[in-house]
Amino acid sequence: MKTLRMVSTAALLAALAVPAAVPTAAHAQDPGGRAPAPAAAQRTTTGVLLPRPTGASPVGRSTLHLVDASRQDLWVPERPRELMVDVYYPARGAAGRPAPYADPREALLLVRAAGGTDPEAAARLGATRTHSTTDAVPERGRHPLLLLSPGFGAPRFTLTTLAEDLASRGYVTAVVDHAHESSGTRFPGNRILTCVACDKAQTWEDMHKATVNRGQDLSFVLDRLTGPHPAWRHASTIDRRRVGATGHSIGGAAAASLMAQDGRVLAGINMDGSFGDPIPADGLGDRPFMMFGADETHGSNGPDPTWQAAWKNLGGWKRWLTVTGSHHYTFSDMPVVFDQLGLPYPDTPPTIPADRAVTVTRDYTAAFFDLHLRHRPQPLLDGPSPAHPEVLFLQPDAGR
Numbered sequence: 001m002k003t004l005r006m007v008s009t010a011a012l013l014a015a016l017a018v019p020a021a022v023p024t025a026a027h028a029q030d031p032g033g034r035a036p037a038p039a040a041a042q043r044t045t046t047g048v049l050l051p052r053p054t055g056a057s058p059v060g061r062s063t064l065h066l067v068d069a070s071r072q073d074l075w076v077p078e079r080p081r082e083l084m085v086d087v088y089y090p091a092r093g094a095a096g097r098p099a100p101y102a103d104p105r106e107a108l109l110l111v112r113a114a115g116g117t118d119p120e121a122a123a124r125l126g127a128t129r130t131h132s133t134t135d136a137v138p139e140r141g142r143h144p145l146l147l148l149s150p151g152f153g154a155p156r157f158t159l160t161t162l163a164e165d166l167a168s169r170g171y172v173t174a175v176v177d178h179a180h181e182s183s184g185t186r187f188p189g190n191r192i193l194t195c196v197a198c199d200k201a202q203t204w205e206d207m208h209k210a211t212v213n214r215g216q217d218l219s220f221v222l223d224r225l226t227g228p229h230p231a232w233r234h235a236s237t238i239d240r241r242r243v244g245a246t247g248h249s250i251g252g253a254a255a256a257s258l259m260a261q262d263g264r265v266l267a268g269i270n271m272d273g274s275f276g277d278p279i280p281a282d283g284l285g286d287r288p289f290m291m292f293g294a295d296e297t298h299g300s301n302g303p304d305p306t307w308q309a310a311w312k313n314l315g316g317w318k319r320w321l322t323v324t325g326s327h328h329y330t331f332s333d334m335p336v337v338f339d340q341l342g343l344p345y346p347d348t349p350p351t352i353p354a355d356r357a358v359t360v361t362r363d364y365t366a367a368f369f370d371l372h373l374r375h376r377p378q379p380l381l382d383g384p385s386p387a388h389p390e391v392l393f394l395q396p397d398a399g400r
Contacts, residue, residue, distance in 0.1 A: 045120075047101065047128030048340045050333070051161050051358050055168030057090035060136030061099040064231050065188050068220045074213045075180040075196040082193075083217055084177040084185055086156055087225075087232055088167035090143060091136035101128035102157045105192050109184030110155060113195075114334075114343045121341040131164055138234045139170075144242035144373040145225065147218045147258070147265070148175040149251030151273070151332065152210070153195050155182040158332045159248060165362045171369065172238050174225060178217055181210070204276070211250055211276030215257030218245060222264060242266065242373040246365060248332045249273040252292075256310070259284050267372040269365060271331035275306040283315035288372045290319045292364060294326040295350075311396055317372070319381060320394040323360055325351035331361050352390060360388060 053059055068081040102110070104126035111122040146166055148159050156177040163173040177185045180196040187193055201207055224231040226240040244267040245255035252273030259265045260280055269290045279289075291307055311320055323330060327350035329338070335354035338345060350357070367378040379385075383393055 045123045045127040047124055047126075048337055050101070050128065050130060050164075050336065051355065052131055053165045053168030054362065055090075055165060055170065057139055057168050057170060058092070058094035058136065059132040059164050059167045060089050060091035060134075060138060061130065061132040062087045062089075062135055062232060062234070064224075066221065066224050066231060068217075071216065071220075073179055074209060075200055079179075081213075081217065081220075082179040082187060083221065084156065084179075084187060085221055086160075086163070086175045087234075088132055088163045088173045088175070089234065089237065090139040090167055090170050090172075091133060092139050093136065094133055096133035096136055098129040099132045099134045101130050101160060102126060102155065103186040103192075106155055106157070106184045106186055109192070109194065110158075111341065111343065113153065113183035114338070115346075116341065116343045118342070121343065124341060125337065130160055132167075138237045141237065142239040143170055143172045143237055144244065144369065145222075145238045145240070146171050146173045146369060147221060147243070147245040147255070148173055149178070149214055149218060149245075149247035149254045150175070150182070151247075151249030151251055151329075152181060152201075152207075153183055153198055154248070154332065154334075155185050158334060158337075159251075161333050161336065161358055162331075162361060162365060166366060166369070169366055169370075174221055176217060176221055178214055181214075207250070207274075207276040211253045211257050212261075214250065214254035215261050215277065218254060218258045219262045222262065226264075240264070244268060244369050244373055246271060247273065249328065250276060253277060256284070256289065259287060259289070267369060269368055270310075271361070271365075272328055274304055275310045278306065279310040279313040281313055283313050286316040288317035288368075289314050290321065290364075290368050292331065292361075293320075293322045294328050294330055295322055295324050308396065319368075320396065321364065322392045322394060323352065323357075324390040324392060326357065326390075327352075330357040356390070360391060363388065364391065 064085040066083045071081040073079045073081050107126035108122040150156050150158050156175045159175050163175045166173045184192050184194050243265050245258050245265050246269035247255045248271045252270030253276045255268040257277035259268050267288045272293045335357045339354045367380040370376045371378040
């Protein structure tokens with residue numbers, strides 16, 4: 001495993017740095033939380049084609065702006081902590097307007113942060129549409145809730161393909177944008193908040209604080225979705241007794257930090273993130289946790305000692321899986337985006353195709369939560385599968 005998971009080295013922080021100048025032209029606000037591309041761009045630009053969800057249900061999406069007035073922002077202390085949240089959920093039908101993938105300015109900043117220089121790449125990303133319908137009528141019944149957190153420097157939309165798929169399989173999935181921790185996120189008031197944290201987070205202690213802070217963010221989102229006065233109008237569809245968390249990179253570490261802080265979260269997955277907030281010595285009780293990581297041969301920093309320490313401290317059901325030929329970004333939308341826009345990987349490119357990366361990430365994530373939140377047997381998690389030969393089951397303490 002590799003410290004690339006945290007995206008915390010100076011070189012990677014530099015790679016994620018965004019331009020100081022941000023386009024400020026006004027865009028009409030979309031009810032889904034992002035501005036649509038200008039009409040001319042919609043007519044002439046083909047967006048990235050995102051993989052379709054595989055579940056039986058159509059998907060709806062609502063967008064929330066949440067403010068935790070009780071906490072200062074870690075990076076801009078004069079501001080309260082703000083979050084943008086996309087809530088994906090199983091819907092009764094697919095009729096309606098497809099939700100946009102990203103605000104055009106968010107798209108531009110992400111492409112620049114990834115090293116892209118072609119204006120067409122940003123235009124295409126800004127023209128991309130999801131497979132979700134804005135504010136669709138929810139499917140009847142009560143559904144497990146999953147909290148998702150993206151990587152350091154990455155906007156929440158980089159977890160769209162996973163969030164949509166889980167929603168199509170019957171989960172409510174809340175994907176969180178943490179203020180000042182992405183290449184660019186649109187907030188109310190036509191504000192674009194960029195990655196202040198990418199400049200300020202210089203030490204491991206900074207990343208520890210950031211991980212703990214994200215865990216607190218996720219706990220606050222859980223409060224606002226399941227409390228007595230929920231922020232989402234369809235919150236009655238959430239089964240508050242079945243809550244899980246996952247995320248990519250620091251977002252995966254935040255899922256573990258959340259579980260250490262908040263006993264309401266019953267199961268979690270860390271997707272290729274260094275444990276900036278170590279698993280406590282007494283573990284997470286008997287709650288299940290899965291470490292789902294990249295092929296260390298596709299990084300430059302070698303094994304990650306935080307994963308060894310976490311494995312030793314986890315006392316409940318646990319798995320440690322790696323994906324042969326993968327990359328740190330395999331567990332997000334970035335392989336699809338990179339391939340279709342011709343953007344460069346920051347180090348050794350993966351050998352696993354983008355569509356295969358999406359399938360593997362979706363299948364194992366859904367299997368984990370189906371097993372632990374729905375109590376449905378999942379042979380996929382029992383050991384190596386001929387249908388998924390690239391997924392390896394590690395057992396560091398075997399034979400002890």
